[in-house]
Amino acid sequence: MSAKTKILVFRMREIIYTAIFAVLGIILLVLLFLMFLPAAKQSSSQEDASVPKYIAGVYTSPVSLNGSTIDVEVVVDETHINSIRLVNLSDTVATMYPLVSPTLDTIASQVCQNQSLENITYPSESKYTSEMLIDAISKALTLAEGDI
Numbered sequence: 001m002s003a004k005t006k007i008l009v010f011r012m013r014e015i016i017y018t019a020i021f022a023v024l025g026i027i028l029l030v031l032l033f034l035m036f037l038p039a040a041k042q043s044s045s046q047e048d049a050s051v052p053k054y055i056a057g058v059y060t061s062p063v064s065l066n067g068s069t070i071d072v073e074v075v076v077d078e079t080h081i082n083s084i085r086l087v088n089l090s091d092t093v094a095t096m097y098p099l100v101s102p103t104l105d106t107i108a109s110q111v112c113q114n115q116s117l118e119n120i121t122y123p124s125e126s127k128y129t130s131e132m133l134i135d136a137i138s139k140a141l142t143l144a145e146g147d148i
Contacts, residue, residue: 052078054144060087061140063132065100068093072104072133074140081115084108084137099126104133111137 054076061072071087086104094101103126110120117138122130 054078054081054141055146057144059140059143061136061143063136065093065097070100072136072140074137074144076141076144081112081141084111097129099129100133103129107133107137117141 056077057075059074059076061074062069063072068090070089070093072084073087074084075082084104085108086101089101103122106122107120107130111117114120117134120130120134
């Protein structure tokens with residue numbers, strides 16, 4: 001066995017080209033990985049968003065106030081609560097219960113903005129009116145979800 005020393009001579013140009021191709025290969029692998037990994041997550045989140053939550057339509061829930069009945073009307077499409085309003089509100093009921101209409105307007109704006117009945121705030125002076133209206137909205141949304 002002869003112990004001959006081998007000397008390798010590299011040109012600087014070859015080293016630079018090799019380093020550039022190695023860096024480009026690593027960048028390409030990272031980009032491919034990032035490009036295909038989130039695509040699977042986005043498609044599953046898009047599928048969740050496209051699943052209808054409600055059956056589109058207009059749903060009402062009756063509220064009885066001292067013998068008079070008013071209806072809370074909830075309009076929904078497949079994924080959103082569009083509007084909430086009072087129907088069949090006579091002048092006598094509006095006069096006898098002046099907090100019903102402004103309280104519903106406050107609650108309706110919060111529900112339409114949050115798309116949920118959670119974390120609804122209302123003034124303490126209209127606590128019982130608010131709870132009664134939230135219960136009626138909840139019943140109408142239960143009908144809209146098809147959980148009857």
